[in-house]
Amino acid sequence: MLAAMAILAGGCASRRAVDRLESDVGRLRSELAEMRVAQEVTSRDLANVTSQLQALDVKALGDEVARLTRRTDAVDAALAATRTTVEALAAPTGAPSAPAPAPVTSSVPAPLPPPAASTSPVPAPLPPDPAATTPAPAPPPPNRATITPSPPPTAAVERPRVPPPPAPIVPPGKPTPKAPDNPEQEYAAALATYRAREHGQAVIDFLDFIAKYPKHPLAGNAQYWIGEAYWAQRDYRQALVEFEKVFEHGPGKAPDALLKIGLCYLRLSDVPRAQQAWQRVVNEYPKSESAAMARSLIATHAARR
Numbered sequence: 001m002l003a004a005m006a007i008l009a010g011g012c013a014s015r016r017a018v019d020r021l022e023s024d025v026g027r028l029r030s031e032l033a034e035m036r037v038a039q040e041v042t043s044r045d046l047a048n049v050t051s052q053l054q055a056l057d058v059k060a061l062g063d064e065v066a067r068l069t070r071r072t073d074a075v076d077a078a079l080a081a082t083r084t085t086v087e088a089l090a091a092p093t094g095a096p097s098a099p100a101p102a103p104v105t106s107s108v109p110a111p112l113p114p115p116a117a118s119t120s121p122v123p124a125p126l127p128p129d130p131a132a133t134t135p136a137p138a139p140p141p142p143n144r145a146t147i148t149p150s151p152p153p154t155a156a157v158e159r160p161r162v163p164p165p166p167a168p169i170v171p172p173g174k175p176t177p178k179a180p181d182n183p184e185q186e187y188a189a190a191l192a193t194y195r196a197r198e199h200g201q202a203v204i205d206f207l208d209f210i211a212k213y214p215k216h217p218l219a220g221n222a223q224y225w226i227g228e229a230y231w232a233q234r235d236y237r238q239a240l241v242e243f244e245k246v247f248e249h250g251p252g253k254a255p256d257a258l259l260k261i262g263l264c265y266l267r268l269s270d271v272p273r274a275q276q277a278w279q280r281v282v283n284e285y286p287k288s289e290s291a292a293m294a295r296s297l298i299a300t301h302a303a304r305r
Helices: 002-054 058-089 183-195 197-210 219-232 236-249 254-267 271-285 289-304
Strands: none
Touching: 002 219, 002 254, 002 289, 183 197, 183 219, 197 219, 219 236, 219 254, 236 254, 254 271, 254 289, 271 289
16 A cells, blocks of 8 residues: 555656656747847848948948048148248348359559659750650549449347247138048947947947937947847846837838847746737738748747747
8 A cells, every 4th residue: 555655656746847847848948949049130130231331332432532632632732832931931031141242344443643753843845746745545434333342341140040930821711621420430340349249338339320320221220239239238128128219210120129129028027028029020021031030939939838
């Protein structure tokens, strides 16, 4: 009798253990399915973003950089010309100039005065020869232009100090060109930060992108990756809030956001709301890849229940 009771008790205990094991196996399968879906969504999004970045018009960006470089060179040339003009205007004007070289001319010396003996009275000479008494023509007066007076000695003049040239003056109406912002490069940099698992900095970068370019086509993607960053940090409540903001930027990332909203509710142990979110994906975006994953999640959790 005691042996029979022991056998019956052991059989009941084994049955309960089997039921418990089946429940644990079902829960593990459900969690594995969730993890697989989340990994597939993240991998697909990364692949799409990579293809979008590769499709960017790199040649147009290069032409824009070359055009800006040419404009910068032109501005530098204008600044150099302005600096030269300012330096010329700032040169001292009171410095003594070098004397001009005297013209080389042959000057005629002045005639010597007659000796004093020739003026004393003499006895009447014999009649002179008419040809000998013809007076010599008077020498021409010296040319004043050929006589260069020597400059008077002057004291040493101290050369005034030349002030340093002023700062270059930017021509009015021509401000220095500023390189335009590049939204695609900023988005790619923020995404690279997310891939490097720097999720906090990635959230800051994506928020800055949305603040600067709220109407850009990539604004919805940036908001979606903010939710992914919180999901990676296991902050499911904040991730849920961020995923719901994706709808404010259009339907581009709405299917993926709805799928992740359901996963957030599932992590928060709210299975009915999770299934509602997945059902929205199936109803509103039936041909999307997220709809196929949502059907798989709905079937998995319906079988579990």
